[in-house]
Amino acid sequence: MAPTKERAPRVSRNPDLIRGIGKFSKSQMYHKKGIWAIKAKNGGVFPRHDPKPKPETAAEKPPKFYPADDVKKPLRNKHKPKQTKLRASITPGTVLILLAGRFKGKRVVFLKQLPSGLLLVTGPFKINGVPLRRVNQAYVIGTSTKVDISGVNVDNLDDKYFSKEAPKKKSKGEGEFFGSDKEEKKALPQQKKDDQKTVDAALIKAIESVPDLKTYLGARFSLKAGVKPHELVF
Amino acid sequence: MPFKRFVEIGRVALINYGPEYGRIVVIVDVIDQTRALVDAPDMERSPINFKRLSLTDIKIDIKRVPKKKDLIKAMEAADVKNKWEKSSWGRKLIVKKRRAALNDFDRFKIMLAKIKRAGVVRQELAKLRKTAA
Numbered sequence: 001m002a003p004t005k006e007r008a009p010r011v012s013r014n015p016d017l018i019r020g021i022g023k024f025s026k027s028q029m030y031h032k033k034g035i036w037a038i039k040a041k042n043g044g045v046f047p048r049h050d051p052k053p054k055p056e057t058a059a060e061k062p063p064k065f066y067p068a069d070d071v072k073k074p075l076r077n078k079h080k081p082k083q084t085k086l087r088a089s090i091t092p093g094t095v096l097i098l099l100a101g102r103f104k105g106k107r108v109v110f111l112k113q114l115p116s117g118l119l120l121v122t123g124p125f126k127i128n129g130v131p132l133r134r135v136n137q138a139y140v141i142g143t144s145t146k147v148d149i150s151g152v153n154v155d156n157l158d159d160k161y162f163s164k165e166a167p168k169k170k171s172k173g174e175g176e177f178f179g180s181d182k183e184e185k186k187a188l189p190q191q192k193k194d195d196q197k198t199v200d201a202a203l204i205k206a207i208e209s210v211p212d213l214k215t216y217l218g219a220r221f222s223l224k225a226g227v228k229p230h231e232l233v234f
Numbered sequence: 235m236p237f238k239r240f241v242e243i244g245r246v247a248l249i250n251y252g253p254e255y256g257r258i259v260v261i262v263d264v265i266d267q268t269r270a271l272v273d274a275p276d277m278e279r280s281p282i283n284f285k286r287l288s289l290t291d292i293k294i295d296i297k298r299v300p301k302k303k304d305l306i307k308a309m310e311a312a313d314v315k316n317k318w319e320k321s322s323w324g325r326k327l328i329v330k331k332r333r334a335a336l337n338d339f340d341r342f343k344i345m346l347a348k349i350k351r352a353g354v355v356r357q358e359l360a361k362l363r364k365t366a367a
Binding site for chain 2: 095097107143144145212213215216219221231232233234
């Protein structure tokens with residue numbers, strides 16, 4: 001086929017009076033589009049291309065089993081989940097307080113929102129032991145403290161980076177059942193350690209430029225006696 | 235035992251209940267047994283129940299229901315704002331407001347400062363104890 005040249009975007013010759021109702025009738029549009037002129041040029045017939053020859057499909061065999069009752073197939077659902085809406089208080093560089101999980105109470109720096117909707121977060125690791133990690137927005141308090149995150153590049157990190165490795169299929173054998181259940185915990189791949197170091201290097205520099213911020217991130221958050229969470233400004 | 239703060243025209247009061255909580259107003263008229271007409275430079279003149287007012291020591295010199303311009307002039311002449319902010323009551327309220335608006339990071343920094351101050355105090359105390367012993 002000849003390569004298509006760049007075309008100007010198609011504009012409708014029929015302006016909308018209201019959505020769904022055009023200004024011109026069918027016969028007026030016929031005249032405006034010049035179908036009469038094209039027909040006149042082509043001997044009274046609108047030119048048609050012959051349909052492209054379809055590739056030969058193999059002859060289908062009749063199925064060997066017909067179910068007794070006609071069962072309706074459920075409709076296909078093509079909905080894709082949208083990325084969770086990020087709270088306005090959480091912007092890249094915000095210090096977050098984790099509320100659940102292994103690192104509950106830790107104050108942590110927010111890097112970016114991943115396509116799945118989870119938040120990418122880092123301690124930094126050297127400061128409070130929280131590695132590059134995903135965290136759900138619902139289990140997080142966004143404080144109003146921000147860290148300068150301009151020197152940090154997190155473009156290479158996404159959900160696939162954090163997915164668990166698919167377990168290798170073990171051949172069935174009685175020895176496997178009576179032996180140790182799982183192999184020892186896999187050592188963290190060196191590449192992940194390097195990623196942690198590069199992300200944290202720029203962050204730590206920005207953190208150290210603010211007095212007390214390093215100790216702040218190293219300390220855990222807790223409620224003390226007399227403190228009312230609904231009255232706290234974070 | 236005798237009363238010192240009276241409800242009178244020109245008495246500066248603090249609203250202690252309701253949507254205008256914490257506002258400093260001036261009593262410009264008395265409506266009846268229960269209500270006064272109050273006014274402040276940045277609010278519409280409105281009636282308010284005496285129960286919602288806490289009287290202060292400050293009084294300004296105005297006529298009954300002055301025009302806004304005259305009210306503002308009188309308040310500047312009596313320097314109400316500064317007097318209030320320097321008074322012990324006013325200072326306590328300012329500290330309360332500031333504490334309520336503290337960030338999580340601010341609270342952390344205050345904790346560090348308190349620990350530091352306590353350490354210094356304890357050192358001095360230890361020195362004094364040594365010389366006294």
